[in-house]
Amino acid sequence: MGISERKARQKADLRARILEAARAIVLTDGFAGLTMRKIAQAIEYSPGTLYLHFAGRDEIARDLCISGFRDLVAALTPVASVAEPRARIEALAEAYVRFGLEQAETYRLIFMVDPTIVSAIYDRPEAGGPDDPGTQAYGLIAGGFLALQAAGDLAPTADPMVLTDVFWASLHGVVSLKLTCPGFPATPVEVLVPALVASLLDGMLA
Amino acid sequence: MGISERKARQKADLRARILEAARAIVLTDGFAGLTMRKIAQAIEYSPGTLYLHFAGRDEIARDLCISGFRDLVAALTPVASVAEPRARIEALAEAYVRFGLEQAETYRLIFMVDPTIVSAIYDRPEAGGPDDPGTQAYGLIAGGFLALQAAGDLAPTADPMVLTDVFWASLHGVVSLKLTCPGFPATPVEVLVPALVASLLDGMLA
DNA sequence: TCTATTTATGAACAATGTTCAGTAAACGAT
DNA sequence: ATCGTTTACTGAACATTGTTCATAAATAGA
Secondary structure, eight states: OHHHHHHHHHHHHHHHHHHHHHHHHHHHHOGGGOOHHHHHHHHTSOHHHHTTTOSSHHHHHHHHHHHHHHHHHHHHTGGGGOSSHHHHHHHHHHHHHHHHHHTHHHHHHHHTSOHHHHHHHHHSTTTTSTTOHHHHHHHHHHHHHHHHHHTTOBOTTOOHHHHHHHHHHHHHHHHHHHHHSTTOSOSOHHHHHHHHHHHHHHHHBO | OHHHHHHHHHHHHHHHHHHHHHHHHHHHHOGGGOOHHHHHHHHTSOHHHHTTTOSSHHHHHHHHHHHHHHHHHHHHTGGGGOSSHHHHHHHHHHHHHHHHHHTHHHHHHHHTSOHHHHHHHHHSTTTTSTTOHHHHHHHHHHHHHHHHHHTTOBOTTOOHHHHHHHHHHHHHHHHHHHHHSTTOSOSOHHHHHHHHHHHHHHHHBO
């Protein structure tokens, strides 16, 4: 049955090519510029063909969201191995914000476009499992605060999970505000992020 | 010349009716559901008429953004009179987040849709002036940190403007994350916001 | 009453996502 | 090798979007 395998491989290849083309378009034209016909033209197929591999534009967006989340995990992973907890958290913050600003369109697609898109990460069968990029990213950040707690630097009543959420939400605020409101927080990120992290950590320490 | 005045008044009225209809549509259907034809139908005019009062959909969106910003100012103003600096900042945070979550579609329109929309606030002639809702909102929040500084509770090196930006960005992160990622920060806002504000303030205090 | 200006219309246009009848190729079986 | 059948694909359609524009109607001023 090598034939059906080859066909399945070809089908998967075309699906990957669609996603790759879509990814490139999002990178250059933003998510609003992601058009079915543009994708079809990029891969030299008819628009209708896209619907043989995806239910529609939304499904393509969800897939892009998931792969974007993997990129985020990849961006956070290197700095997650910093031993000293406080330095690790500072490095995580810097890496997170840098990813958001450099991969602006990807970040927007993941976190700022549509609730149904990011929900793809949580509504999948493997959600919550170790392969789930959402779980992975959360684990990387939570690891910093768990390390803080393990070092005894946290107040006894402090919940590392709550601190993780606070931390993540704050960082997301910096990134999304910078992406949406050009020049609104007049403070440049190089000042804003260290100030944010310093205040948060100083306030969290026992 | 009472006639031309009446015509000008009628024109302004129709413009206001257009904005009101658009506002109602955004409230129910979200910004994505804001359609020129839907507005026209709501005010019982032809679609083309809208273009006699607005350059296009974007201009309507920008006007809605500005009036939404005024609503935000109105939501923050009452609590800005709290005397004690720390209590004021806590109240500001609560009011800000509540506004964002209750007026979700308005908040989205202002801060989360398109950089060109919120830029309407800064690109207008009166931007930066005392009538500018952007300046007003910023002033209300900055007032809390200036009061903190005046009370001598801030470190000498701390910049109240930077702290204001940190504060605003963090709050925006909470709101926008809650709006976009339903159920992602597992911590409920009633816990998240106080924890955020407590950590920030404790870290900022001298 | 006549002319000019303002105001509104609704039919058009291009572009969007999506669907679907038709087509051609490739495959499995006889 | 030839014949059905399945599969992959096309491209023309449809509805909906923002926007434009020639036309028409109503109104103001002379």
